[in-house]
Amino acid sequence: MNFLLWPLLFCGFAGAHWFVGQYCAFFGTAPSVLLAATVACAIASAPAQAMAFGFFAGLFADFLAVHLFGGYALLFVITAYAVCFAKSRIYFETPAAQFWLCAALTLLCAAGYMAESLVFLDKPFPVVWRTWFLTPVYNGALCMAAFPFFLLFRPVRRITSGGGLFGR
């Protein structure tokens, strides 16, 4: 069943990412649905699944961009791993925690993308100030909304176990 649901979920979030970026830009900037979905996936799912989702989500984001093909994929994979690592120590399954986590990771991803561009293109991609202030808020809100979708894939035992990737 999951083999059918994962592609569907990925296609849904990819379509939402494209649609939001294309038609729903607020104040000149648009949220990154795929980053929010990756964070939500990492909170709710197993690490391998979260990283695979992050990789393909990043690949789709790279496909929509022009430069740095693989840049978002690397960032999203690292993000998923970081969340999976952190959730064994911090409880992220409350909306507020998801919001702040995603907002913080959005800022880190923006900084990481600038670093990537600096490394691989020899110049940092400038990020407008609105991105620093608004995108984290958007992504945090989206992460709260995306989280319930990934609960569909979580085995019942994980709900009661409370354990993370690396145990307590």
Added chain:
Amino acid sequence: MDRERCSAGISLVTFSLVSIVLLLLPLSPLVGTVRGLAGAVFYPFLRPADALVHNSVQIPQNARMLLDAVDENRALRRRNLELQAALGQYEALLETARRYDEMTGSAGQLRWSGVWARVISAVPPDNYSSVIINRGAKDGVRIKDPVLAVYRGAVGLAGKVIETSSGTARVMLVSDPMSSVTCSIRDRGTDALLEGLNGKYLRLNYIPPDSNIAVGDTIVTSAVSVLFPAGVTVGRVVELYPREAFMTFLSARIEPAVNIGGIGEVFVLAGGQK
């Protein structure tokens, strides 16, 4: 748990390595293949999705325009019906006004008193025989009253009333085969009998051979007529029939002074005035 941790590590390393390779070799065949593969996967979705969204965005606007168009169509249809009805009334009024104008232009020729009436029934093929008018006994119309009509500014004899009701009357036209009117040839002082042929033309019978009648002569009602006032134009001679050897009189084809088949308004000489 160890298995999960192991798979997480493998995933991290694998996906990171692939990403880094993609980043490091942006122009390599590998990256080109991946990009091409990603394009092959994603492009087919992007274009229809864009078309879908683009069209979907316009759905509310199109629906609103469609609803507005439906409302406008209904309003215009209603308005069209109203205008058609008004146009019909207007044309009827225009036609009536035109006829009244014709009559007004020849008012001097109407030296009789009577009532104007509108033809309310003149259905072919009986429209050369009789018509029904919208005046009746209560308007003073009586049987045998002469009926005149105006055509091209000239007054002409149309027929006589043969039947009346309270509000309507039936007029036998001069073109009815049963109709006969004593007429005279103007300026020649000769009387003859006008008969109907149930058609566009009339027949003038019993014309004395020495009357010197000619084509173009005007035929008017005779002073000896019992029903009709004298001097009313009836028609014009358009043809003289050959005289038969055994006959002692002439016959002629007469073109009526009025358009018998298309009479719209008539003037009924109330009380059968002469």
